[in-house]
Amino acid sequence: MKRFHAFAGMLYYPCSGLGDYVGSYEPEEEARKAASKAKHKEGSSYAWSTILAHDEDGSLVELD
Numbered sequence: 001m002k003r004f005h006a007f008a009g010m011l012y013y014p015c016s017g018l019g020d021y022v023g024s025y026e027p028e029e030e031a032r033k034a035a036s037k038a039k040h041k042e043g044s045s046y047a048w049s050t051i052l053a054h055d056e057d058g059s060l061v062e063l064d
Contacts, residue, residue, distance in 0.1 A: 001054075004031035004063075008038040008049040028053070028063070 006022035022038045025031035028051070035049035051063040 002026040003054050004028050005052045005060075006031045006035035006038070006049065007052065008035055008046045010045050010047060022049075 002024035004025045004027070006025060007020045008022050009020040022034050023031075025034055031051050035051055038044065039046045039049040052060045053063055055061045
């Protein structure tokens with residue numbers, strides 16, 4: 001499983017399920033590029049993006 005997970009969405013509050021999921025990436029820079037691309041895509045109304053990473057103990061940590 002890849003360690004970095006990108007999310008982007010149209011509303012201030014996240015959607016339920018995986019509606020805001022962009023994808024999983026390795027390394028971190030690839031996740032950042034994907035989140036930025038989703039947020040700034042022409043015609044996109046996405047208002048936010050963020051990156052989550054699996055920490056060493058298996059928990060998720062928000063990087064942005």
